[in-house]
Amino acid sequence: MSEQKIVEIPVADLNLWTENPRDPIEVECTDFEIISRAISESKNKWNLQKLIKEMGEFYDLSELPTVVIIDKEYVVYDGNRRMAVLKYLQNQELYEDLDGSLYFDEEPNELRQLTVIPCNVCDIDTALINIERKHTNSGDWGRLERDYFILKHLNKEQSHFISLDEQTGIVTDNPKMNKRFVKDEVLTKENLAEIGFHYEKNQFVSNYPKATSKKIVEAIVSMVNDGVISTRKNRKKLKEPLLKTFPDLKKTVKAYDKSKKSKPLAYQKKSTGPSKKTPTPRKTPKSKENETLFGKTLVLKTGKVNDLYRAILNIYEKNNKDPKILPIIGMSIRLITEVAARVYFDKNDPTKASKDQLYNDFLKIAKKEMSLKQESKNYLSLTNDWLDSSNKIEAVLAKYAHGNIPISRDGILKSSFVIGEILEHYYKK
Numbered sequence: 247m248s249e250q251k252i253v254e255i256p257v258a259d260l261n262l263w264t265e266n267p268r269d270p271i272e273v274e275c276t277d278f279e280i281i282s283r284a285i286s287e288s289k290n291k292w293n294l295q296k297l298i299k300e301m302g303e304f305y306d307l308s309e310l311p312t313v314v315i316i317d318k319e320y321v322v323y324d325g326n327r328r329m330a331v332l333k334y335l336q337n338q339e340l341y342e343d344l345d346g347s348l349y350f351d352e353e354p355n356e357l358r359q360l361t362v363i364p365c366n367v368c369d370i371d372t373a374l375i376n377i378e379r380k381h382t383n384s385g386d387w388g389r390l391e392r393d394y395f396i397l398k399h400l401n402k403e404q405s406h407f408i409s410l411d412e413q414t415g416i417v418t419d420n421p422k423m424n425k426r427f428v429k430d431e432v433l434t435k436e437n438l439a440e441i442g443f444h445y446e447k448n449q450f451v452s453n454y455p456k457a458t459s460k461k462i463v464e465a466i467v468s469m470v471n472d473g474v475i476s477t478r479k480n481r482k483k484l485k486e487p488l489l490k491t492f493p494d495l496k497k498t499v500k501a502y503d504k505s506k507k508s509k510p511l512a513y514q515k516k517s518t519g520p521s522k523k524t525p526t527p528r529k530t531p532k533s534k535e536n537e538t539l540f541g542k543t544l545v546l547k548t549g550k551v552n553d554l555y556r557a558i559l560n561i562y563e564k565n566n567k568d569p570k571i572l573p574i575i576g577m578s579i580r581l582i583t584e585v586a587a588r589v590y591f592d593k594n595d596p597t598k599a600s601k602d603q604l605y606n607d608f609l610k611i612a613k614k615e616m617s618l619k620q621e622s623k624n625y626l627s628l629t630n631d632w633l634d635s636s637n638k639i640e641a642v643l644a645k646y647a648h649g650n651i652p653i654s655r656d657g658i659l660k661s662s663f664v665i666g667e668i669l670e671h672y673y674k675k
Contacts, residue, residue: 250368255313257332257361261321265398281330285348290421294334294348297327304356305332305363313365314373320365323373324380336361339642339657374399388424390417406435406445413450413512414460420467427477428470437484443511444502450511453503459511462499465492537566539575539659540666546673551589554582555669572653576646579662580605583643586669609640612668639664 262280264270275283284292311325322329334348335358368376378400381387387395393405407429411417417424423433435445441462443450452459466484469475469491480487489496502508539562546552558578565571587608591599598607642661646653 250366250372252310252364253313253367254362255320255365255367257329257336257363259320260311260313260329260333260363260365261319262326262329262333263321263323266326270394277330277333280326281334284327284330292327292330294327294331298331298348298350301328301331301357303354305360307364311363311365312373312376313367314370315367316370320367322365323370324377325365332357332360332363338645339654388417388421389426389429390424393429404448405429406450407433409445409448410438410450410511413510414463416463416467420471422471423467427481428475431482432470432475432484433466434484437482439502440485441488441499442502444504444508451502451508452511453500453506453508454498456509456512458498462488462495463511465495537659539563539566539662540669541659541663542666542670544666544670545675546669547675549589549673551582551586551669551673554578554585558582569655572655572658573646575658576653576661579658579665580643580646582669583608583665586672590672605643606640609668612671616668616671 262277264275264280284294305328309325309328311329312323313320314323315321331348335354366376378395381392381395389407390411393408396402397404397408407417410433422428438445438450442454443452443459454462465488469480469487474480474487474491475483485499489499539559540555544555546555558575561571561578562575584603584605587604588599590608590611591604598604601607639661642657646661
């Protein structure tokens, strides 16, 4: 018997589901990585900007997130897009790191203040049933995502649509192919057999050479993209519009012949769909923890920068269990960056040394110089993010100094890792 109950849960305690059929990602990924991917690489799958317009100024509480408790943590099985928006708004550090990538027509004060939200907490089986009811026939998932959900989470048979995409990338690389009518009416096993592709043992085979198979598959994609085949034209047909649109294929296209030699349908594709392997139970998405301030033990040249580094490290190591020390460490990271900047300009450009604040100029130079060595030097991923301009550490340091940013241990450490790489770049012994 299923068990469901409404529980009010802090937004900060809700973890996004890495196995979300909309955009599966590695199990170990953090909320930051999921949201960052949703905004950049997978923005057409998540459509967060469109969701923001639909949400307006307040959250519709008639649509409760579906949550499952896994390893004593709350995991959002349904409602990940809305939770991503709330997390983005409410976590100032996350907002700064993503450089305000999403925008709002009106100041979303109500959404920022909705820090606790009622959720439907249930077991995994109930959550999956709810998701299937809501999404698989609603049109907000593509047909491929629906089929992967059924395969991975409901333990059903792999669809021929998945097999076709895994062999060719025909759906993953062409969003217009990821439609219900394309799967159920056009790319049926019967239609494909008529043009020479036979489905058996979870794969398609053909009598054609690889180049010919590729030409036929690309012709199918072209017809769907160009509207030759649509819900209004050539519905449930494939061979007839194919030969009419590409008459040069008339002498080539034949029905599949079992008596002739065949080979798997496959050619190089741009990308692939989510893994069909059933995932292991999801672990709480946490970063691989590195509690060392600045990311490592720095061995710096004798001088002001090294003296300040050792003093900051000494304070942190003696008090790192006390959360009250975090604002001091945040301001200290800003301070050591300013001292490093002054030492740099005293040596390289004394005319600038008279300025009150030099750290911003120093970070601009560091970004330029370190970018030139980015390919040859294995910087930390956070540093690479900063070099690629997706991490605005300059703004974060300024807020640490003025005390107007929410302080977290994880945020302090991440900032220190980047500054540690910069200090090592200029002042390593």
